[in-house]
Amino acid sequence: MTNLSLHQEANLFGKYFLKKLPGEREKNLYVKLAGEITPPLELTEQRILRFALNNKWSIGLLDAGCAFIRPQSELRRRLHLMFAILECSSEYNDLFLPKQRSPFFLLILIFNGVAAIVKALVGSLILKYIL
Amino acid sequence: MHEYIVVGSGCTGAMAAQTLVEAGVKTTMLDVGVEDKKYALLIPDKDFISIRKTEQDQYRYFMGDSAEGLAWGKVKTGEHLTPPRKHILKLTDRYLPIHSDTFFPMESLSYGGLGCGWGLGCCTFSKAENEEIGLDHIKMTKAYEVISSRIGICGAIDDASPYTIGQMGNILKAPKMDRNHEQLMKNYSANKNSLNTKGFYMGRPGLALLTEDKGERKKYAYRDMDFYSDSDLSAYRPWITVNELKKKPNFRYIGNCFVLSFTENTEYIEVHCLDTLNNQAQIFKCKKLILSPGTLGSARIVLRSVNAGSGKLPVLCNPYTYIPCIQPSMVGKAVESGKMGFAQLSLFHDEKKINFDVAMASIYSYQSLMLFRIIKEAPINLIDARVIMRYLVSGILIMGIHHPETKGPDKYLERIKNIDSLTGDILKATYLLDAEERIKIESREKKYMKAIRKMGAYPIKRINPGNGSSIHYAGTLPFSDSQTPCTLSRSGRLNGTQNIYVADGSGFRYLPAKGLTLSLMANAHLTALNAIKNE
Numbered sequence: 222m223t224n225l226s227l228h229q230e231a232n233l234f235g236k237y238f239l240k241k242l243p244g245e246r247e248k249n250l251y252v253k254l255a256g257e258i259t260p261p262l263e264l265t266e267q268r269i270l271r272f273a274l275n276n277k278w279s280i281g282l283l284d285a286g287c288a289f290i291r292p293q294s295e296l297r298r299r300l301h302l303m304f305a306i307l308e309c310s311s312e313y314n315d316l317f318l319p320k321q322r323s324p325f326f327l328l329i330l331i332f333n334g335v336a337a338i339v340k341a342l343v344g345s346l347i348l349k350y351i352l
Numbered sequence: 353m354h355e356y357i358v359v360g361s362g363c364t365g366a367m368a369a370q371t372l373v374e375a376g377v378k379t380t381m382l383d384v385g386v387e388d389k390k391y392a393l394l395i396p397d398k399d400f401i402s403i404r405k406t407e408q409d410q411y412r413y414f415m416g417d418s419a420e421g422l423a424w425g426k427v428k429t430g431e432h433l434t435p436p437r438k439h440i441l442k443l444t445d446r447y448l449p450i451h452s453d454t455f456f457p458m459e460s461l462s463y464g465g466l467g468c469g470w471g472l473g474c475c476t477f478s479k480a481e482n483e484e485i486g487l488d489h490i491k492m493t494k495a496y497e498v499i500s501s502r503i504g505i506c507g508a509i510d511d512a513s514p515y516t517i518g519q520m521g522n523i524l525k526a527p528k529m530d531r532n533h534e535q536l537m538k539n540y541s542a543n544k545n546s547l548n549t550k551g552f553y554m555g556r557p558g559l560a561l562l563t564e565d566k567g568e569r570k571k572y573a574y575r576d577m578d579f580y581s582d583s584d585l586s587a588y589r590p591w592i593t594v595n596e597l598k599k600k601p602n603f604r605y606i607g608n609c610f611v612l613s614f615t616e617n618t619e620y621i622e623v624h625c626l627d628t629l630n631n632q633a634q635i636f637k638c639k640k641l642i643l644s645p646g647t648l649g650s651a652r653i654v655l656r657s658v659n660a661g662s663g664k665l666p667v668l669c670n671p672y673t674y675i676p677c678i679q680p681s682m683v684g685k686a687v688e689s690g691k692m693g694f695a696q697l698s699l700f701h702d703e704k705k706i707n708f709d710v711a712m713a714s715i716y717s718y719q720s721l722m723l724f725r726i727i728k729e730a731p732i733n734l735i736d737a738r739v740i741m742r743y744l745v746s747g748i749l750i751m752g753i754h755h756p757e758t759k760g761p762d763k764y765l766e767r768i769k770n771i772d773s774l775t776g777d778i779l780k781a782t783y784l785l786d787a788e789e790r791i792k793i794e795s796r797e798k799k800y801m802k803a804i805r806k807m808g809a810y811p812i813k814r815i816n817p818g819n820g821s822s823i824h825y826a827g828t829l830p831f832s833d834s835q836t837p838c839t840l841s842r843s844g845r846l847n848g849t850q851n852i853y854v855a856d857g858s859g860f861r862y863l864p865a866k867g868l869t870l871s872l873m874a875n876a877h878l879t880a881l882n883a884i885k886n887e
Contacts, residue, residue, distance in 0.1 A: 285733035309411035322684025337732035
């Protein structure tokens, strides 16, 4: 994996979590660490990763599908890396610290729970198609 | 020639050495002594929330420079350690090789040993427990006081105190609880009678934590950085004692020294070592040797040094399970500063109400360990998991249950020769619980889950990390009144030798579920006294 493609990956994964491009510092850290921790990839892992990078709309669905049926997949590992980098950033920590509940927090929990299940089902179908 | 050699700088080595030094004898400590030279200095003296909000380099100690804090895939014992604590495991693959499909222990060659990652839990053992172990209860009771005055222990008089601080004096007041634990304690009090009837007793744990200043050590400052830093020395670590001993004229510390074996003749003992900088052989001569490299470490050294008969040594390790729980009334509470990472409550299960065969659960909050450590376990996508976990995390409690352990035919260690190993051998471990033990553990954990539900917290999942994960090991050289090889006399002397003592938990014939470190330290103190008195 080249540094250029890791940069693209950092942008895509950062945007997946933040809805905007991550800072340079977080991107550079992702490139460095992803380059260090990535083992040689199996063909199936390469396929999933390539599909996600070429179809950015699918990242969330594949994340959900992998969490459900391939929790140790490389895509999940890299998303987890970006998650950790953002959580360990003073700029984005507010997105990760405990949140005071709003009057609608139960609705929010239910909505996110249902959304997660739907995404997992669709993601699993996409994974079957890719593999 | 050295007068006394102590092997290892962990909790037992530090206490044995302090006893020797205070008695005025010349003491040398041999130790590998791996230290964290990378992260400790990076961590600012700020609380967890301030660090999260202001420090740009926080990823270095939360995740690690090489993302070593992001365990992925099948997680081995010890991989949960945070980057500033990872040095605890350094060099162990090389010098302490172990092979097993059933036992996954954690050992350490660090400066301070496993004590560098100790959760600080301090429990006194009851008379019945000490007798079953092979220890003199009256002497142990006095030794608990000695250790308490050395290291500083806080606690409280409550329902749990018969199992924690017992009759110890000089106890510092307990630290304040966070609101998650306060709520649980309130619910316990409301259901106390019913829980007590079923044998459950909850209260504040004894902790080797200062709530008042003690010399250069400062009282606990509620920074909630306990998994990362020891900056104010409020938490006891064995290296604090060794650092103090280094100032004494009758103490010498020799690092980078891995002890392999010993030979004893009528004049002296030869201690055979490897210099860990170049793996060259070294020999030290002494009059008396006190082994305290940890139960498994002592087993290795003794198996290399004496004829071990069948070649098998017994081993004990508390079965351990942890159960994340949710307390719904605490879900969705804003971030709380001034927390602490150590256990804040202990829940004991003493069904027969005799302070024997007691199980112990330590209860922790989850905040300073970061979301990324748990979120990967969620079977949903990371975006929705983040939203959900931010609400849930304030209500999460982790209940870690330790069960008492007795010896069994399928719990043993063997030394296997291996020319590829630096030490020329490898430790092979077998650890299997029998059906009766498994049923008892299962039944007890179900009772724990019922009890915690009664207190308004709901178990999410029961996680058994496997044998060895409790990091409580004992019983490899059990106390024996006969002169059987590979056993210890009641004084801690290795049977068949004149001047070789073992000061760690190797002699314990039974392993109570209560945290054993205080008793290990008390026994190390007594063993050192016995070595001085030639007992």
